[in-house]
Amino acid sequence: MEGLIFLAVIVILIASVVVSSVKLIPQAEAAVIERLGRYQRTASGQLTLIIPFIDRVRAKVDLRERVVTFPPQSMITEDNLTLSIDTVVYFQVTDPKSAVYEINNYIIAVEQLATTTLRNVVGGLTLEQTLTSRDMINKQLRGVLDSETGRWGLRVARVELRSIDPPPSIQDSMEKQMRADREKRATILTAEGQREAAITTAQGAKQAAILDAEGNKQAAILSAEADRQSRMLRAQGERAARYLVAEGQAAAIARVNAAVKASKPTPEMLAYQYVQNLPEMAKGDAATMWMIPSQFGDSLENFAKAVAKKDDDGVFRYEPADVDTDADLPSAPDEWFDTSTDPEIARSVAAAEAAAKGTTSVMDEEPRKAKPKPGVFDMVPESEGGAAPDDTPALSGPQGAQPGQPTGIDPAAGLDTDLHQGGYPIDETGRDRP
Incomplete structure (x- = not known):
């Protein structure tokens, strides 16, 4: 009976040793395996066998890109203003061996390195430059972190400044400045609009005056021509x-x-x-006395x-x-x-x-x-030899008046053919007809 119990214990021990010697490393993870305390190999995304009591897994490292948010840090600008800057670092482990053996805690190392580098960069900039030069700050941080963390088996993909918070007094001053700038721009835009409106109105009045003058000119020309x-x-x-x-x-x-x-x-x-005819001559208004000559x-x-x-x-x-x-x-x-x-x-x-x-x-x-x-x-x-009224037929043919010949005179007969045409009719004896 005792032999059976001992055999069962031996089987359980062997089974536990076999199970412990088989390690499943998932994808996007890396396992650093040591043998007798020294680095043996790195296994990733596979089933790995290790020798019990000789090999062991020192550490498992996540190979995916990681996002680490650091708490806000107080920094002083070139113009002696205190800012609170919150940063975000995107990095990835590219060499699990270096990340395990070259640095004790690479996350803390990245945080401290990012903080010190950011202080150096912000210390050479003014508040206005810091607020308007985020891209430049991000590039400088990424360049420094990438070069320094390369020996740790890390690759810094991107560094972002999530927030830059100046002191409340500075924020109030900035708000007043922004408000003044906006009011200034609004005033300028209003003045520009009024100027454009005045110019447009003046141009319209000018065109209207020109058209009015042109119309008056044409009317005066037509009136003068008609006159x-x-x-x-x-x-x-x-x-x-x-x-x-x-x-x-x-x-x-x-x-x-x-x-x-x-x-x-x-x-x-x-x-x-x-x-x-002497009595007729005496009828004049200016004549008061007529003298008949003695030698008449x-x-x-x-x-x-x-x-x-x-x-x-x-x-x-x-x-x-x-x-x-x-x-x-x-x-x-x-x-x-x-x-x-x-x-x-x-x-x-x-x-x-x-x-x-x-x-x-x-x-x-x-x-x-x-x-x-x-x-x-x-x-x-008609009294001066003109044409008769509309009901008088006009002369035509040989009876018509020729240029230089008064109306109503027959050129062939030499006599007046119409009493209403201004002629003076006489009879054959040369006397006036009644």
């Missing part, structure tokens, strides 16, 4: 009217002269007409000698010349009596109408046909 054209047309009409009146007067004088020549007046008849007969005799010849019976008689031709009167230019609309005037009127309607390109359009203006004959008063 000039109207004055020219009115002057042309008055010129044609005066010419026609002069034509009528010349024709009337010529007919009176022809009638006088045809009647062959004697000195007795002239004397009788002279005496008969001698005056008549001298007048008869000047205009007539004395016959055998002693009577003076007027004998007209054998050849008596009418004087050639200068004729008026045909354009004086042109009633068609000037194309330039038509274009100006069309442009003004289109400008009033807002049309942009009106000068390229063909001018509209203007209504024919009344002829120059219609503008002459």
Whole structure:
């Protein structure tokens, strides 16, 4: 019975030794194995057999990248201000043997090294530089830590400054400064906005004034052009009217002269007409007294000698010349009596109408046909030899008036064919018709 118990104990001891000699090292971990107190090998991610009572696992090291947060540290800047800086270090064990045998506690070593390095870096910077140069501080810390921890089998991946806390008084001053800066920027932006608004308003007023001036200029030009054209047309009409009146007067004088020549007046008849017209001459407002010369007969005799010849019976008689031709009167230019609309005037009127309607390109359009203006004959008063009213038919063909010829005179017959055209009709005897 005792033999069985001893055998069972031996089996249990052997089983425990075998189990203790088999080590399972998971992935991302490394086991430093020693034999008789000296480094033997490093096992990672595998099933490892060790010799009982001879080999042992000195330490297991995590090979993953680790994040270590250190408590805030007080540091003094170059301008003697105290800051509280909290750092975060990202590192990874690359050599488990060095991490176990080269340093006692690599986490504490990294913390202390990061603190001392950060103090050196921050001590050479002012508060403003420290707050605005985080990237530069991170790079310097990473460079120093990576070079110093390499012999410990560590690789520093990144160093971050999680927080930088100045003293409360400094924070209050910084807040006031930031508030002042923001108010300054707000004031500047407000002033810039007002300036831009004023400039825009001024530019708009300038453009409006320019457009208004351009409009007034165009209106003044059109008004002046219209006044000039109207004055020219009115002057042309008055010129044609005066010419026609002069034509009528010349024709009337010529007919009176022809009638006088045809009647062959004697000195007795002239004397009788002279005496008969004396009362008419005395009707003038300025005439208060008329004196008849005492030698009235001698005056008549001298007048008869000047205009007539004395016959055998002693009577003076007027004998007209054998050849008596009418004087050639200068004729008026045909354009004086042109009633068609000037194309330039038509274009100006069309442009003004289109400008009033807002049309942009009106000068390229063909001018509209203007209504024919009344002829120059219609503008002459009827009493001065002008045309008859609208119900009087106009002359055409050979009866029409020629340039230089007054209306109502038949050039072939030499007689007035219309009593309303300003002529002076006479009969075949040379006397005025009633």
